Amino acid sequence: MSVLDLLRPDLAGFVPYASARRVGADAPVRLDANELPWPDGVDGPLPNRYPEPQPRELRSALADLYGVGTENVWIGRGSDEAIDLLMRAFCRAGRDAVISIEPTFGMYRTAATLQGARYRAVKLLPEDDFQLDVDALLAQVDADTRLVILCSPNNPTGTLHHACIDTLASALQGRALLVIDEAYIEFADTPSAAIWLDRHENLAVLRTLSKAHGLAGARIGALLGSAALVRFIGSIAAPYPLPAPSISAALAVLTPAARTLAGQRIAMLRAERERVSDALSTLPVIDKVWRSSGNFVLFRGRDAGNLFHLALENGVLLRDVSAQSGLGGCLRMSMGRPDENDLVLQAFSQGCRA
Numbered sequence: 001m002s003v004l005d006l007l008r009p010d011l012a013g014f015v016p017y018a019s020a021r022r023v024g025a026d027a028p029v030r031l032d033a034n035e036l037p038w039p040d041g042v043d044g045p046l047p048n049r050y051p052e053p054q055p056r057e058l059r060s061a062l063a064d065l066y067g068v069g070t071e072n073v074w075i076g077r078g079s080d081e082a083i084d085l086l087m088r089a090f091c092r093a094g095r096d097a098v099i100s101i102e103p104t105f106g107m108y109r110t111a112a113t114l115q116g117a118r119y120r121a122v123k124l125l126p127e128d129d130f131q132l133d134v135d136a137l138l139a140q141v142d143a144d145t146r147l148v149i150l151c152s153p154n155n156p157t158g159t160l161h162h163a164c165i166d167t168l169a170s171a172l173q174g175r176a177l178l179v180i181d182e183a184y185i186e187f188a189d190t191p192s193a194a195i196w197l198d199r200h201e202n203l204a205v206l207r208t209l210s211k212a213h214g215l216a217g218a219r220i221g222a223l224l225g226s227a228a229l230v231r232f233i234g235s236i237a238a239p240y241p242l243p244a245p246s247i248s249a250a251l252a253v254l255t256p257a258a259r260t261l262a263g264q265r266i267a268m269l270r271a272e273r274e275r276v277s278d279a280l281s282t283l284p285v286i287d288k289v290w291r292s293s294g295n296f297v298l299f300r301g302r303d304a305g306n307l308f309h310l311a312l313e314n315g316v317l318l319r320d321v322s323a324q325s326g327l328g329g330c331l332r333m334s335m336g337r338p339d340e341n342d343l344v345l346q347a348f349s350q351g352c353r354a
């Protein structure tokens, strides 16, 4: 059985839009796409040509970065676009279901709801340090389940769930696609789940240049999966998903020098994460700090609103996640530069003297 057997049956034989660049032919003079023929404007070059739907150079640079074949990489406008397209491809509105965990990244529920898919989440509890009970997750999977999405390291808890991926993928074989969102894997101590792609055809991995590579503004993310899945997602995506300036920005962060710099910054943020977690743990206004595998730390105080305002008065915006299931009193702090992180620690230690 192929993972493509799990696609919406009404998409069988789907005919992709045949854009000019997708047709594949080329000639020195291009009069096939209704583009402006001048490549310059008042301030210099204009991106007057449509970009390649999946730029070859970027695809091989990402395949190299992620340790997979080029045929296993689909590049989109952030991993958010891949999440959306997976929902559309696999879930019949009003019928099929997506299973995830809670608390987690809010886009899964949003994208499922937009598609009309049903969405169920297994609760992770603060008293269990947000550990996942794999059997509880599998118990949620029924005949209409098409996608199981697991964020690891999980946002906003920072918990790593990689230890159960191999087991989960085997249990879901022939039943559902297992999607692992690895937006923060660069900050963890574990290899990417992409190492299991050869073994599990029903596995897909989401990566992004938004976090560890500093390119949130460029909107470049990747879906890693079987060649068949990658081809299908490409066939339902927008004709030219990637803006030319974003393609250039992505290539610029994938040079050897840029990858070395990213590695240094990742190491610094990991060290900051440990330093800030330790410092937060000693403060009387904080009653719990969870160990994180991401570039952020989740912590709990008696009054999340008060902590939020203490940081704000010192010029720092934190993320109040206290309204989410199981996260009463909790805030999430992204790791900034050491001087930025110190502003939060100062605000909280002054706050408890006041």
Ligand SMILES: *Cc1c(COP(=O)(O)O)cnc(C)c1O
Pocket: 077, 078, 079, 080, 081, 105, 151, 155, 181, 183, 207, 208, 209, 210, 211, 216, 219, 220, 221
């Ligand atoms: C930030 C984040 C993303 C972001 O993705 P883009 O590539 O910027 O769209 C995806 N997943 C999670 C869990 C995130 O926190």
